[in-house]
Amino acid sequence: MKLIRIKELLKADVLCLEECLDNEIKIACGSDLMSDVLAFIKPNALLLTGLTNSQVVRTAEMAEVSAICFVRGKTPDTNTIELAKERKIPLLTTKYSMYECCGRLYQNGLPACGIPK
Amino acid sequence: MKLKDIISSLNLEARGKIDKSSADKLDKDITRGYVSDLLSDVMANSEEGDLWITLQTHPNIIAVASMKGLAGIVIINGRQPEEEMVRKAEEENIPILLSKLPAFELIGRLYKLGIVGLKGNA
Amino acid sequence: MRDKKKDTSSFSSAEKIPRNKKGAAITKVQELVYELKVGDAMHKNMITASVDTSMRQLREILRSHRISGTPIMDGDKLVGIVSIEDFIKWLAEGGKDCSIREKMTKNVKTLYADEPLVHAVSKLEQMGFGRFPVLDRQSNKLVGVITKGDIIESLLRELEVDYHEEEIHRYRASHIFEDIIADKATLTFQYSVKAKDFSRAGEVSSALRKTLNRLGIHPNIVRRAAIASYEAEMNVVIYTDGGEIVMTVRPDKIQIDVKDSGPGIADIKKAFEPGYSTAPDWVRELGFGAGMGLCNIKKCSDETVLNSTVGKGTHLKVSINMNTAER
Incomplete structure (x- = not known):
């Protein structure tokens, strides 16, 4: 699923790297615990989170997350946005709750990551 | 959808003793869900009757669920709750359910069962 | 000498290259237009015409060479230039044959071969000409012609050279162990970690990750090393008074040593249990301290050794074998 489609489904605003909306997102993960993200996420993922501190971007960098969407209308500070730009990680923000975001994207065919075998 | 039907359709494992009040x-009918791993977020933004999805296993989550009147807690990613937490859950009559699935997958399946994240048509 | 002086002063205003209005950082191309000389970009085997050529002959010269203008020579001396504008003017006036001398532009704007390319860029921009004859500063003789096309071509050529150099650089770094002759080779990278500086936490692991990528280590190995290091770094930031991370890279494995000077872990066995955490609420609210850090580190590594003395400090040793890329 292209990032632009995710933006539409979640009625999200783009906080940085608008030029990356054509990027392909293969899986999604919703979490507020960065260790959880680090443990389970795979490359080419969208990370949905309610956290907005700079460690979210750092975690995304380490775990090679393709894009981050902040839920419940949250936006990070400018330093965090700058860090994301530097690391080429597009940031989005949506008014929907994390639950609603997961449901909408799943219903439209975006798979989860880290499903146990 | 009744909580017990959700448990059977999604293969959730119930923890703790089930007595009359927890039965x-x-x-109870569940219509909405809330997912968060941050206690302050759940305190601020969840609604009475929500089914709470989290991977926190800290005993404090029971106090939060009880205070907000949540319908139950689903602990995800195959995490096991601490004994103290199960004991507290029994005391407070909060159903504790376990799932091996990650949040995104579990919520996706709940969503398909009609458990949404929004109030009304908002 | 007089000409030379005049020339430099007339260029002073041209120093300003048309920059990004926002004053953005100098790009690679901008660097190159300052570095390269006009002589590097110009073409040398240019077509010229003698001042005694007729306009009709010149039309044939331009057509057969598919060029839109040419310097006009009197012997070996540059005396003028004919551009497509001159030609159109001539045609508009009836196109009666005559010598070039009558129709050429006599006041020729030129560049010197040793000037930076940026002069050519700004002069072309300012004057709207398509080409400039290029002179040798010593002899004042015509040595080439420069057009916008020449500039673009030379920049592209340079960028490609740079690109290749970058590739070679990477190649070298990624084959460092094959290039080094020794019975045993180990690269050591040392980083210090500041305590309680949450906003900068992760910078060490970010640097470590880049370093491993630069060394050409398999992406799966880099990922595991970066995640393990990041979790360990967060622990040092959150729980200790600061410490250091030392990464040693050998052909067969990566070892990451994380050391701090306290307070130490009381129950190491418990610390490895998933969900066990002594994190204060502020840490949990930041998305850490859920008791998964050490489990994550263990999951990412092939060997994890944790030694700790309460009141003294903790030493975490993480090893990842290079042959486990497909793990």
Whole structure:
């Protein structure tokens, strides 16, 4: 699923790297615990989170997350946005709750990551 | 959808003793869910009757669920709750359910069962 | 000498290259237009015409060479230039044959071969000409012609050279162990970690990750090393008074040593249990301290050794074998 489609489904605003909306997102993960993200996420993922501190971007960098969407209308500070730009990680923000975001994207065919075998 | 039907359709594992009052809770209709791993977020933004999805296993989550009147807690990613937490859950009559699935997958399946994240048509 | 002086002063205003209005950082191309000389970009085997050529002959010269203008020579001396504008003017006036001398532009704007390319860029921009004859500063003789096309071509050529150099650089770094002759080779990278500086936490692991990528280590190995290091770094930031991370890279494995000077872990066995955490609420609210850090580290590594003395400090040793890329 292209990032632009995710933006539409979640009625999200783009906080940085608008030029990356054509990027392909293969899986999604919703979490507020960065260790959880680090443990389970795979490359080419969208990370949905309610956290907005700079460690979210750092975690995304380490775990090679393709894009981050902040839920419940949250936006990070400018330093965090700058860090994301530097690391080429597009940031989005949506008014929907994390639950609603997961449901909408799943219903439209975006798979989860880290499903146990 | 009743909580017990959700448990059977999604293969959730219930923890703790089930007595009469918790059996009532399993018969309760669930319409909405909330997912968060941050206690302050749940305190601020969840609504009474929500089914709470989290991977926190800290005993404090029971106090939060009880205070907000949540319908139950689903602990995800195959995490096991601490004994103290199960004991507290029994005391407070909060159903504790376990799933091996990650949040995104579990919520996706709940969503398909009609458990949404929004109030009304908002 | 007089000409030379005049020339430099007339260029002073041209120093300003048309920059990004926002004053953005100098790009690679901008660097190159300052570095390269006009002589590097110009073409040398240019077509010229003698001042005694007729306009009709010149039309044939331009057509057969598919060029839109040419310097006009009197012997070996540059005396003028004919551009497509001159030609159109001539045609508009009836196109009666005559010598070039009558129709050429006599006041020729030129560049010197040793000037930076940026002069050519700004002069072309300012004057709207398509080409400039290029002179040798010593002899004042015509040595080439420069057009916008020449500039673009030379920049592209340079960028490609740079690109290749970058590739070679990477190649070298990624084959460092094959290039080094020794019975045993180990690269050591040392980083210090500041305590309680949450906003900068992760910078060490970010640097470590880049370093491993630069060394050409398999992406799966880099990922595991970066995640393990990041979790360990967060622990040092959150729980200790600061410490250091030392990464040693050998052909067969990566070892990451994380050391701090306290307070130490009381129950190491418990610390490895998933969900066990002594994190204060502020840490949990930041998305850490859920008791998964050490489990994550263990999951990412092939060997994890944790030694700790309460009141003294903790030493975490993480090893990842290079042959486990497909793990």
